[in-house]
Amino acid sequence: MPQKSIQEPAREVPLYGEYEVAVLGGGPAGIAAAATAARAGKRTLLIERYGFLGGMGTAAGVTNFCGLHGNVHGEHHRLVQGIASELLARIDRLDGLNKPHLILGKVFAQAYDTAAYKIAADDLLATHKVDILFHALGAGVVMTDERRIDALMVETKAGRRAVSAGIFIDCSGDGDLAAWAGVPFEVGDEDGHPLYPSMMLRLNGIDPVRAGDAWRTIPQLMEQATAAGTHRFPRKSAIVRPQRSGIEWRVNFTQVAREDGHAINGIEPDDLTRGEIEGRKQALAAFEFLRTVPGFEKSYIVDLPPQLGIRETRRIKGGYQLSGEDVLGCASFDDSIGVNGWPIEAHVPGDVVFTFPPIPESRGYNELPYRMLVPEGIDNLLVAGRCASMTHEGQSAARVSGACFVMGEAAGSAASLALAGNRMPRDIAVEKLQEALRQQGAFIGRGQAVPQGL
Ligand SMILES: Cc1cc2nc3c(=O)[nH]c(=O)nc-3n(C[C@H](O)[C@H](O)[C@H](O)COP(=O)(O)OP(=O)(O)OC[C@H]3O[C@@H](n4cnc5c(N)ncnc54)[C@H](O)[C@@H]3O)c2cc1C
Structure with a gap:
């Protein structure tokens, strides 16, 4: 049966603002991306459909960070540093951070208080002078050239608005912006079934x-x-x-x-x-x-949180798809932008199955390549977080908060380097990005000393 449709008349849309960097979504990836781009001096806007930050971590009541730590040959380390450390310190100052606890006797996770996370994230973005637009649902893009996004359209209580930017970073978790721009993507396993959601x-x-x-x-x-x-x-x-x-x-x-x-x-x-x-x-x-x-x-x-917890939807196709073998084999990449120490966590029918790299024989973490963030087909877009370029199994590990902070920070840094050098994100010198990340206190692997402590 043909689907019925209605033609929407063309209309003039007020411009909300012109930015150097626009980030869609305020989860761990979006928080890190926006704070990092703004800290580098780029005029940055973060757009979020809710009235608070944290993504699934607050909106879906997750209240627990995974993937910040790794089990490196039997020793526990907090591998995710950089901008995430600034956020964690703020949550801690609000007395909102638990001590890390062991999962399955192998790797640490760290619970937090939702209200403290929201307040700490507001403060982090204010400190780095990120403009925020809450209660704004990204709804489409305008493109005059098939490789370039001119504006992101958002729906607000005051009506539809347009946000123009030099570089867009899709941190929506669902790859909304990338999909509207025509970036190819995958959903779920080989039969198209994603990880099961949970109501926390x-x-x-x-x-x-x-x-x-x-x-x-x-x-x-x-x-x-x-x-x-x-x-x-x-x-x-x-x-x-x-x-x-x-x-x-x-x-x-x-x-x-x-x-x-x-x-x-x-x-x-x-x-x-x-x-x-x-x-x-x-x-x-x-x-x-x-x-x-x-x-x-x-x-x-x-x-009962504001929304059902969604683990996986679209995963965009980029320059490299992080795979399950990369996670279990503790893969290294020349263009590493940080690391993931979380195992594959498969939410299969009726169960949750964890598969770890060999512990303590292996170093327990894989590197994350910059190419995961660089989508096919669009020149002024980066994609970070759970919708970045990964296979279903790769995403079952690197979708957790730790890796999303890592990807977000790298995307924010890459956007600022691209703008400074008047290049497309895919053409920046990766060594410069890696140097910037190290200077910001991030651990990117590549022979860098493993950070000590929890
Ligand atoms: C039930 C459950 C339990 C989990 N448990 C853990 C755990 O214990 N530890 C852990 O680290 N991870 C856990 N995870 C995974 C983790 O929470 C997410 O994978 C992580 O938050 C992804 O970060 P992100 O920034 O990529 O996206 P998200 O956290 O999904 O954030 C995306 C943000 O974008 C906004 N957004 C989306 N679309 C639009 C739009 N069109 N317009 C405007 N805004 C938009 C959303 O409101 C959201 O704030 C769990 C996930 C679920 C669902």
């Missing part, structure tokens, strides 16, 4: 003494409940861990599917609608089970 939740009112290290016992209690037929769970490998206060725990328990059992597609509005409602149902079921766990009897749901 946080519980409060937990008795920390009675709960103890319940994160170890909850998987067994789930198995017992399944065997007894009292509860059914959408997935194994539930993550239920304390936040800083100990009376508040985050719950990563759900797995949201379509009716056919495949993952919700986070760029399909009907899927997203179903996913939000199904996610909340699963969150309630998780809560009802957790209330049976010692220490959780008086707990309550303190937060």
Whole structure:
């Protein structure tokens, strides 16, 4: 059946502003990209559809940084430094940062408080003089030349506006800007199925003494409940861990599917609608089970986040696609812009499967090549974060916050170098980018001494 459509009349759109760098999306990649470009003196605007920064880390209630650390031959190091360190220091000053905790006995992650993250990110961007446009949904691009974006169109409460820029950085997580500009992309595995989304939740009112290290016992209690037929769970490998206060725990328990059992597609509005409602149902079921766990009897749901947590949608095609083999083989690249120490974390039907590089035999991290950020076909665009150029397996590792900070910082630096040298981002001298990143305190691998401490 032919799809019905309506023709929208052409209209004049007010110009919101003219920038050197425009960043779409305020998650870890966008925060790092905008702060870095502005710190280098470029007039920079960050556009975000919500009224706060943090991306999935706040909007989807993730409340935990993965990929900041690595297990290097059995020793733990915080590998992601640079602009991420500035953000972490601010969250810490607000008393919003947990001590790092071990995942599966192999690598550290670090929980944080959502409100502190939002405030710290505002402060970081203000310090580096980034202009921010909140409550603005990127909605399309205007191009007079098929290789160059002239303006990003955004929908605001005051109506449609245009943002022009010399270089655009797509940090939307979904590769929206790149897709509108015609950059080729992939979605999901070889059959087009992305990683499953999850509705996160946080519980409060937990008795920390009675709960103890319940994160170890909850998987067994789930198995017992399944065997007894009292509860059914959408997935194994539930993550239920304390936040800083100990009376508040985050719950990563759900797995949201379509009716056919495949993952919700986070760029399909009907899927997203179903996913939000199904996610909340699963969150309630998780809560009802957790209330049976010692220490959780008086707990309550303190937060269901603004949106369903989307792990994977579009991955653009760029100069190089980071692969699962690169992650497991701890690959090195001449054009490294930083590193990823997180394993492959596959959200498969009914479970979450982690695959690590050999630990402690290997150095435990792969380098991330600059070419991942440089899309095919468009000259004044960079793409950073979970929608950068990776295979499905590569993205299952390097989509986490640590690598997204790394990619964002590199994209912001690359944009400023390109503008300073009047070149396209793909033509900048990578050694200059690497030198700039090192000077900013980033660890990019390539024989650089591994940063000490956590
Ligand atoms: C349930 C769940 C649990 C996770 N657990 C962890 C974990 O424990 N640790 C960890 O490090 N990572 C975790 N992740 C992964 C991690 O949170 C994300 O992969 C990471 O946030 C991606 O960063 P990003 O900057 O690329 O994109 P995002 O975080 O997705 O940010 C994109 C931003 O762009 C904005 N945006 C998108 N489209 C538009 C548009 N058209 N116009 C305007 N704004 C737009 C969004 O609102 C958002 O703020 C988890 C993810 C999920 C879903």
